[in-house]
Amino acid sequence: MAEKxxxxxxxxxxLKYENDILREDVFEGKKxxxxxxxxxxxxxxxxxxxDCxxxxxxxxxxPPMVTEATEL
Ligand SMILES: [Zn+2]
Incomplete structure (x- = not known):
C-alpha cells in the first residue's frame, strides 16, 4: 500500500503521516x-x-473562542 x-x-x-495517523496536529476545515x-x-x-x-x-x-478541553 502506498504511503498516503x-x-x-x-x-x-x-504533513507527517505514518500508518494512517497524522504525526502532527493540524486544523481541519470542512463545509x-x-x-x-x-x-x-x-x-x-x-x-x-x-503555523498556517x-x-x-x-x-x-x-479571535477564535478558546476553551480548555476537559478530557484529552
Ligand atoms: Zn502550512
Whole structure:
C-alpha cells in the first residue's frame, strides 16, 4: 500500500503521516455549502498546519473562542 500524502493547503508542506495517523496536529476545515450560498451543494475541505492556522486567525478581527478541553 502506498504511503498516503497529506498537504497543508496554506503552505503546501507535506504533513507527517505514518500508518494512517497524522504525526502532527493540524486544523481541519470542512463545509458543505447550502441553499443560501452561491456554492450550494459544494463541500469544501482543507487542512492547515499550526503555523498556517496562526496566520489565518491573525487576520480575524475577533479571535477564535478558546476553551480548555476537559478530557484529552
Ligand atoms: Zn502550512
Amino acid at each position: 500524502k497529506l498537504f497543508c493547503n496554506g503552505c503546501g508542506r507535506i 458543505q455549502w447550502g441553499y443560501f450560498s452561491k456554492r450550494d451543494g459544494e463541500i469544501h475541505s482543507f487542512l492547515l498546519c499550526e 492556522y496562526d496566520e489565518m486567525v491573525k487576520k480575524f478581527v475577533i
